[in-house]
Amino acid sequence: xxxxxxxxxxxxxxxxxxxxxxxxxxxxxxxxxxxxxxxxxxxxxxxxxxxxxxxxxxxxxxxxxxxxxxxxxxxxxxxxxxxxxxxxxxxxxxxxxxxxxxxxxxxxxxxxxxxxxxxxxxxxxxxxxxxxxxxxxxxxxxxxxxxxxxxxxxxxxxxxxxxxxxxxxxxxxxxxxxxxxxxxxxxxxxxxxxxxxxxxxxxxxx
Numbered sequence: 001x002x003x004x005x006x007x008x009x010x011x012x013x014x015x016x017x018x019x020x021x022x023x024x025x026x027x028x029x030x031x032x033x034x035x036x037x038x039x040x041x042x043x044x045x046x047x048x049x050x051x052x053x054x055x056x057x058x059x060x061x062x063x064x065x066x067x068x069x070x071x072x073x074x075x076x077x078x079x080x081x082x083x084x085x086x087x088x089x090x091x092x093x094x095x096x097x098x099x100x101x102x103x104x105x106x107x108x109x110x111x112x113x114x115x116x117x118x119x120x121x122x123x124x125x126x127x128x129x130x131x132x133x134x135x136x137x138x139x140x141x142x143x144x145x146x147x148x149x150x151x152x153x154x155x156x157x158x159x160x161x162x163x164x165x166x167x168x169x170x171x172x173x174x175x176x177x178x179x180x181x182x183x184x185x186x187x188x189x190x191x192x193x194x195x196x197x198x199x200x201x202x203x204x205x206x
Contacts (some may be wrong), residue, residue, distance in 0.1 A: 006073035
């Protein structure tokens with residue numbers, strides 16, 4: 001059983017696990033800062049750009065579960081994220097098709113990070129035409145074989161090699177000025193390749 005964190009517009013590696021392995025998403029884990037739980041990465045004209053959803057700082061991070069993390073709207077992060085997404089992908093082949101479905105998530109206020117992430121996940125699966133049978137746990141799952149909560153990380157020192165994943169290359173918006181950027185948010189793949197996204201995800205799963 002693969003144990004996954006709930007991520008914000010998860011990357012391609014995360015989606016290959018969810019779609020092609022037996023998984024459970026742990027909502028009972030303690031929230032981890034500077035992780036994909038509130039962060040995704042897209043490709044802009046200047047290179048890879050991280051987008052981080054702002055969250056309310058609790059009195060004690062170590063006692064807050066992922067299901068309890070609240071979003072902070074004092075810094076207009078939704079506005080910045082949507083503007084960044086539009087700037088990065090408005091010239092992509094599938095932007096006009098998918099953007100109207102994604103934009104409402106950056107106009108509506110969600111109380112909880114997990115609610116925001118989960119509803120975005122349902123949309124991504126719909127766009128992929130995938131029905132993996134989602135499983136969630138609100139109770140903390142002890143570490144076990146297949147636990148990827150700590151190693152699926154934007155921090156190089158935490159990430160570990162994955163023998164079951166080798167990102168397949170595809171056309172990207174700024175491929176004329178940047179080398180291929182692997183393992184970005186799933187929206188990069190969808191905006192660039194549309195219905196071929198599932199084919200590319202399968203190609204990256206070993």
